[in-house]
Amino acid sequence: MKTTNTFKTILLIIFGVGILIAVIVFSLGGGGRDKKQNYGSVEIWGTLPQNIVNEALKDIEDNITITYKQKQETSLRQELVEALASGYGPNIIILPHGKFIDYKKHLTPIPYEFFSEREFRDVYVAQAELYLTKEGALALPLLIDPMVMYWNRAIFSSHAVSRVPSVWEDFNILAPTMTIRDNLTISRSTIPFGQYANVSHAKDILSMLIMQAGAPIIAINKGEMEVNVNKGIDIATPGSSAFKFFMAFSNPALPTYSWNRSLPQSKQVFISGQSAVYFGYASEYDEIKKTNPHLDFDIAMVPQVRGAQKKLTFGKINGLAVLRNNNNKNGAFYAARLITSGDIAKKLSQGLQLPPAHRDLLAQKPDDAILPVFYDSAHISASWPDLSSKDTDTIFRDAVEGILSSRFSVDEAVEGLERQLSQLVKVFVGE
Template identity: 25%
Template sequence: MSSKKLIIFLVIAAVLIIGLLIATSFLGKHKSEVDLSKKVKPITLTYWRTTDSPGDVSDIINSFHQRYSHISIAVRQIKPEEYERALLEAWAEDRGPDIFSIPLTMLGKYQSKIYPLPSYAVLEVGRKYVTQGLKEETKITLDKISLPNLRQLKETYIDAVSSNIISPDGKIYGFPLALDTLVMYYNRDLLNNAGIAEVPQTWQEFVEEIYRLTILDREGNFVQSGANLGGVDNISHLTDTVALLMMQNGTQMFSNGKASFNQPLAEDPSYFPGVEAVRFYTDFSRQGKETYTWNEAMPKDIEAFISGKLAFYFGWASERQKIRQLAPKLNFDSAPVPQIADTLRPVNIANYNLEVVSFKTKYPDESWAFLMEMTKPEVIKSYLAKTKYPTVHRSLINWQLEDYDLSPFVNGVLTAKVWYTGKNYSLVEEAFKEMIRDVILGRRETILDAINFCVQKVNLTL
């Protein structure tokens, strides 16, 4: 080949290569733009809840929508008694929410219905933004949202959360917005009338005050009751109250994956802390005992409290607003639950809802991005300010301790414990009711026999 022909060949080849590069670059850029445009396609995430009102999360939703304008969040509020049925019916029809809320006690039951936090390091969510300058342009970028590791979770959340939202296989199934703890509500007027100036901090002080707060008529009927302890069907939170007493007394509720609250102390095989806790609880319904203050003829405990006939009501922190709504003129307040005198390890019961992503969602990354944003400490403050719930974030505890209404609840969050994470809490509640009823009616030879039978039933739910 002559040198002239070689030059012509090389020129043609160069032109073809340059053209190919330009075309490839254009097509690649076009494809990239097309891929990014898919990331900002308008979508609506449906979010089902039972607690609070849609307005309580509106600030968070609006803030998220401002950043991700293509993502809308539609909240549906469902009555607690209808919630589980609504979920099951929706899933059976291959529909349902993208995000939903469940009590931690139901996590085991619905774990297969949840899309866990992705195992990859970051979530990628598309976002539109407008450039600044002489000519404003709408651009698309990918936000890379880092997912938390185990250490970050423990540093962010209190122990009652960080030790329970991670499954044995290392998966994270959801995040809570707030904590619920058992507290002791009290009627200020009834305590003042009985000459009680200070709320009891120990169970010994509590027992001494119950006698002064209990009033019976000539027929032996309660005119006024000291506390909602000792009963069965008219006690709202029997299971958690009895579990609290057991744990405060040193009972290990579970061991090696099985219920163990029927076992003696390891350091003293002759002492059964669970037995003594059940005895202490049921003595409040035994005639002849100085602590006699409740029976099955009493109305539902919450009704007795709002009607001014109950001095102490053991309930959840989340019930404060409900009590205020039902009894706006009731002069009541709250305090931490009593502890065993001189204890070095105070114990309280914790519960909370988990916000989770449905296994049916078509938008797992966007759903998890919303939950990640929603549960940031700096974002969740607006929700906590509206609902007056105790925080699950370590960094917000001091902030809430400055709130008069919240301080009794927040005081116990660091020592609060979740005692049950099985698959059927409803059956556990029935088992505990039967245990207490057996003890009160003497249907078992010993208290330990009643507890043993309860343990067998609880094990069936694990």
């Protein structure tokens, strides 16, 4: 009888422990039925197309509600400021490239307790590290729009050139024969370099050349901004070397003369079939194809500096940033991470035909003729923290125009550019 009572006692203890474990698991949300209350509703503003974002979000997890509103890039900041002042702003904005400095005072970093710096570096491409601060990530990167080289197949074929340039030096050989000119009048260009006003993305192209040569322009080191345009390792003066190469194609005294200020915008010249190459972004592919369906063109990765150990192209990157004035920060942090990884990021990448910033997704290279070039370019995409796109555009423009007008030598122009960027950094840090 005693043995029977002992056995019953043991059974009751085991049964009681089982019930206790079940209660604990249920109270911690193991059933998942109440998770939606934990993350609530999140509203996102951005400039990406409404239909593509809605399609990507339609199968979102049922533990969060996410709505998206498309805004115009020209009015996004003003609408945001007004909305925040009225207390009805979004939880997240999709930051356009180069704008995170402009919006910084409105943002709250995504803390490293939520997403560690080590994990950030492992998950996203190197270019995304521009978002990192001492307190956390200003944004989680979503898509990359790398600069590529568009080239006219008919022009290259007519000159029996079977391979497009892989190093910049190749253009010194091609320009004298491919360019069609009568004294100063150019009727067909090889490469649209050497001017500013009519060279699409001139600042970005010069930035790419400088960074390829080994200078970061503006780097962030332990939270401090450092300006370096003209100090390198493999190339002693990266900035001067980049400007000299760029300017050579607008000098009528040189055999490489291929571009002047009387020509239309370089993008339009390429679309009309009167330029052998054009340096533009992956996002421009559809526009070029639709504008001139008869243009026989292809794309390639941008040329590199001969002998350089590190390949690089300039690229635009956008990311999801959480607003400081926010009644659902935890939900916003969760939504930002959810959207920038997994199926949603993949769908957005496919819908916009742009590479994702997530390393695992970027490794899944599409099997078609165009996107692999974009994906390969995204792997080597880089940029620098542009503190004020309007001011830096003026600084780069003044350097080019100063050289063209002979007011400055190349070295003097680069020295002035570096000095003005340093002044801009001081103003920014002093704010």
